[in-house]
Amino acid sequence: MLALALGGFVFMTGCDASEDSDLERGRALFLQNCGTCHTLAEAGSSADVGPDLDASFAQARADGMDSDTVEGVVQKQISNPREVEEGAPNYSSIFMPADLVVGQDAEDVAAYVASVAGIPGAKPPELPPDQLFTERCGSCHALQAAGTSGTTGPDLDETLAGKNAKYIEQQIVDPNSQITQGFGPDVMPQDFESSLTPQDLQGLVDYLLENVGS
Ligand code: HEC
Ligand code: HEC
Missing domain, CATH: 1.10.760.10 (Cytochrome c-like domain)
Structure with missing residues (x-):
């Protein structure tokens, strides 16, 4: 009291x-x-x-x-x-x-x-892949499993169905290597290879592989 x-x-x-x-x-x-x-x-x-x-x-x-x-x-x-x-x-x-x-x-x-800002050692909280997707990708991409509905980029349930891990990873780290039809280059951030940890990147690829088209 x-x-x-x-x-x-x-x-x-x-x-x-x-x-x-x-x-x-x-x-x-x-x-x-x-x-x-x-x-x-x-x-x-x-x-x-x-x-x-x-x-x-x-x-x-x-x-x-x-x-x-x-x-x-x-x-x-x-x-x-x-x-x-x-x-x-x-x-x-x-x-x-x-x-x-x-x-x-x-x-x-x-x-x-x-x-x-400026606090030594500050780094992003570790998030599970679904939350990471929602935070970093969902504003632009629809994905049913994550409940996101962004339309700036392709609906990943549609365009990633049947794609393998290697393709998905490449499109995340080097989006301009292949531009999805109907969308422009240089819209998706080009720096995920450095701004995501290798574990987070791997987690996102696995998550997408498992969940697209669901
Ligand atoms: C279009 C790009 C752009 C966006 C979006 C933007 N900023 Fe900035 N910001 C700048 C630029 C360029 C400067 C440096 C010039 C100036 O001080 O205005 C700056 C300066 C600053 C500074 C001063 C930093 C210093 O070294 O003194 C702060 C603080 C800041 N921004 C915070 C924010 C916050 C918070 C937001 C979101 C609400 C934001 N900015 C959105 C471009 C941007
Ligand atoms: C600012 C908007 C934006 C953000 C944020 C964004 N993307 Fe994208 N993304 C796009 C656009 C636009 C395209 C289509 C053009 C292209 O291929 O680069 C795309 C394409 C893709 C593709 C290729 C799809 C296909 O049909 O081959 C994948 C995979 C992808 N994004 C995953 C992600 C992931 C994962 C994240 C978060 C880590 C993310 N994107 C964040 C806009 C975005």
């Missing part, structure tokens, strides 16, 4: 903005809205259009910045992205769009990033 009361007290007086943020939701939103441009080890994203967020915040943390401050920086960046001046060393011709996520979504994303 005492512990409970104390907990409530701390919650009510604490000024931590992340108190009512949902980190798991923030992670999913990050993957959908930010992972296409940014590397963040815990999210398993390895894109390099924008800065590597682990690198950005490792330095800041080493200089004494705490997670609450990181959260504020990220939130500000989301609503009001800095423009790097042309000619500056980190100038990029691709800009970060403002307000990719807003309101509670932006709070959740910022709290999530603040909880993992």
Whole structure:
């Protein structure tokens, strides 16, 4: 009872903005809205259009910045992205769009990033292949066994039926080696060979082999 009361007290007086943020939701939103441009080890994203967020915040943390401050920086960046001046060393011709996520979504994303960015040794949680598929592939691919219905890429129940492990693996690590009819090249991420561990890759291939066409 005492512990409970104390907990409530701390919650009510604490000024931590992340108190009512949902980190798991923030992670999913990050993957959908930010992972296409940014590397963040815990999210398993390895894109390099924008800065590597682990690198950005490792330095800041080493200089004494705490997670609450990181959260504020990220939130500000989301609503009001800095423009790097042309000619500056980190100038990029691709800009970060403002307000990719807003309101509670932006709070959740910022709290999530603040909880993992630049933390030494951060790496993605180990997921079983079906969850890994849902997280990394399901936004683009339909697969009945996983309950996903993305349409940016082919319906894998249809196109992978009867295909062997070697073919499936090759299409994951080198999607442009053979373009599925009706779809364009360079849409599927080209970096799964490095962004997935060998075990995760093998797990996905086995999972697909077992489940397509079901
Ligand atoms: C289209 C690509 C793109 C997307 C999508 C994107 N960003 Fe960025 N981001 C950039 C670029 C380019 C920069 C560097 C220029 C700048 O600071 O605005 C940047 C800078 C940042 C920075 C500052 C990093 C530093 O080193 O100071 C943070 C934090 C950040 N982004 C977070 C996010 C979050 C969170 C999301 C998702 C809501 C997101 N970004 C989505 C391209 C992107
Ligand atoms: C951003 C969207 C996107 C994501 C994310 C994505 N894919 Fe794809 N995928 C595509 C598109 C588009 C194609 C068809 C063009 C091509 O062949 O490259 C494709 C093709 C494939 C093929 C070949 C299918 C065939 O008919 O031969 C396989 C296998 C595949 N993807 C598996 C995966 C797996 C596994 C993941 C997650 C680790 C994944 N994809 C993530 C868009 C995506």
